[in-house]
Amino acid sequence: xxxxxxxxxxxxxxxxxxxxxxxxxxxxxxxxxxxxxxxxxxxxxxxxxxxxxxxxxxxxxxxxxxxxxxxxxxxxxxxxxxxxxxxxxxxxxxxxxxxxxxxxxxxx
Amino acid sequence: xxxxxxxxxxxxxxxxxxxxxxxxxxxxxxxxxxxxxxxxxxxxxxxxxxxxxxxxxxxxxxxxxxxxxxxxxxxxxxxxxxxxxxxxxxxxxxxxxxxxxxxxxxxxxxxxxxxxxxxxxxxxxxxxxxxxxxxxxxxxxxxxxxxxxxxxxxxxxxxxxxxxxxxxxxxxxxxxxxxxxxxxxxxxxxxxxxxxxxxxxxxxxxxxxxxxxxxxxxxxxxxxxxxxxxxxxxxxxxxxxxxxxxxxxxxxxxxxxxxxxxxxxxxxxxxxxxxxxxxxxxxxxxxxxxxxxxxxxxxxxxxxxxxxxxxxxxxxxxxxxxxxxxxxxxxxxxxxxxxxxxxxxxxxxxxxxxxxxxxxxxxxxxxxxxxxxxxxx
Numbered sequence: 001x002x003x004x005x006x007x008x009x010x011x012x013x014x015x016x017x018x019x020x021x022x023x024x025x026x027x028x029x030x031x032x033x034x035x036x037x038x039x040x041x042x043x044x045x046x047x048x049x050x051x052x053x054x055x056x057x058x059x060x061x062x063x064x065x066x067x068x069x070x071x072x073x074x075x076x077x078x079x080x081x082x083x084x085x086x087x088x089x090x091x092x093x094x095x096x097x098x099x100x101x102x103x104x105x106x107x108x
Numbered sequence: 109x110x111x112x113x114x115x116x117x118x119x120x121x122x123x124x125x126x127x128x129x130x131x132x133x134x135x136x137x138x139x140x141x142x143x144x145x146x147x148x149x150x151x152x153x154x155x156x157x158x159x160x161x162x163x164x165x166x167x168x169x170x171x172x173x174x175x176x177x178x179x180x181x182x183x184x185x186x187x188x189x190x191x192x193x194x195x196x197x198x199x200x201x202x203x204x205x206x207x208x209x210x211x212x213x214x215x216x217x218x219x220x221x222x223x224x225x226x227x228x229x230x231x232x233x234x235x236x237x238x239x240x241x242x243x244x245x246x247x248x249x250x251x252x253x254x255x256x257x258x259x260x261x262x263x264x265x266x267x268x269x270x271x272x273x274x275x276x277x278x279x280x281x282x283x284x285x286x287x288x289x290x291x292x293x294x295x296x297x298x299x300x301x302x303x304x305x306x307x308x309x310x311x312x313x314x315x316x317x318x319x320x321x322x323x324x325x326x327x328x329x330x331x332x333x334x335x336x337x338x339x340x341x342x343x344x345x346x347x348x349x350x351x352x353x354x355x356x357x358x359x360x361x362x363x364x365x366x367x368x369x370x371x372x373x374x375x376x377x378x379x380x381x382x383x384x385x386x387x388x389x390x391x392x393x394x395x396x397x398x399x400x401x402x403x404x405x406x407x408x409x410x411x412x413x414x415x416x417x418x419x420x421x422x423x424x425x426x427x428x429x430x431x432x433x434x435x436x437x438x439x440x441x442x443x444x445x446x447x448x449x450x451x452x453x454x455x456x457x458x459x460x461x462x463x464x465x466x467x468x469x470x471x472x473x474x475x476x477x478x479x480x481x482x483x484x485x
Contacts, residue, residue, distance in 0.1 A: 084413075
């Protein structure tokens with residue numbers, strides 16, 4: 001039992017440097033530190049660490065961050081509020097969005 | 109958490125955080141009551157621009173002080189705030205705008221601001237990639253800049269906590285208890301009562317509703333503005349570009365991260381504190397950005413969102429005592445709360461503590477006539 005716990009904590013220590021948000025290079029350690037400082041919501045973590053603000057808009061990391069919040073605070077993922085989904089959901093070039101409006105105007 | 113304090117601040121945006129910190133530095137035990145969490149109102153939705161190019165004398169003086177403060181804030185707070193002086197470039201596409209900018213420059217120079225009117229070719233040097241067609245020139249001030257609203261606000265709050273003060277998140281004030289024209293306490297939604305001889309209304313675009321709780325009329329209304337941010341790209345443009353045409357826009361490249369971030373003022377204005385994102389903005393804003401800097405066309409948009417400007421009738425803030433003794437208001441920043449924050453917080457704390465501030469905020473008093481409007485909103 002003791003050995004198992006030691007092995008587990010060693011893995012956990014090694015995992016501290018794992019990058020959780022790959023778009024913005026945020027590690028598990030950064031996230032745990034922020035949660036322990038009292039920032040329990042995904043939106044606050046986003047503001048502080050930029051997690052979920054890159055190209056994937058949180059698709060890659062938010063689930064894992066929710067699990068970290070659960071481990072640190074006991075707040076179940078189902079009770080955690082997701083940051084608001086922001087259009088355009090997937091990255092779209094400015095040129096395409098701008099042209100869309102011009103094409104629309106010509107239609108009218 | 110104590111239920112008594114020397115001063116209670118309603119609102120955990122930049123104004124509440126900065127004023128809270130400077131009050132704590134003066135020895136006050138401060139308690140900030142925040143309805144959601146820090147920066148959840150307008151502070152967290154702004155694009156982080158900081159400029160001294162205004163037309164109102166007091167605002168220019170305030171911003172000159174703010175630029176000095178932002179330059180040293182990372183030392184004061186002991187953490188980075190991503191302050192960068194990339195300048196602001198206000199563009200003129202017609203003679204009328206050129207004249208307006210020249211008039212503003214004359215006023216700004218009287219206060220010692222290093223600002224000049226650049227011909228179109230020089231504008232394109234300052235902002236590589238800027239489309240010169242139809243451009244007459246622009247008012248350029250290299251000392252204007254940008255900072256991170258989240259880092260700055262959280263920095264103030266952390267420094268304030270170190271001085272023994274507190275912030276309560278998810279605590280909505282629903283009553284301000286006044287006895288014989290003097291503020292006594294405030295009550296939150298859960299029925300807790302917090303006592304302090306001083307209560308500051310720093311509730312941003314909800315300042316009117318908070319004022320009403322104490323029976324004080326505060327002329328602040330919300331206007332919906334929208335913004336977008338692109339992916340990060342190599343740093344290419346330093347200044348914030350401001351195009352004041354009715355179909356213009358303003359945007360800046362975040363120096364630290366490389367994202368472009370920008371917005372425009374809708375015509376006509378959209379009153380109310382709704383925060384839905386519109387289809388019109390996400391198609392119109394890119395068109396306006398590309399018109400100014402065509403090579404941005406391939407840069408991808410990541411997000412759009414909305415936020416509220418907290419407008420007063422003249423576009424200048426209200427930093428004032430009120431008819432209720434001990435009840436102060438610091439709100440109505442009219443779209444400039446983040447950039448006003450540090451100096452407004454410093455002088456508001458001074459006003460609360462000593463009854464007077466070294467930068468005289470008299471022109472921002474609550475019972476003014478609201479006649480002389482700010483032209484560079």
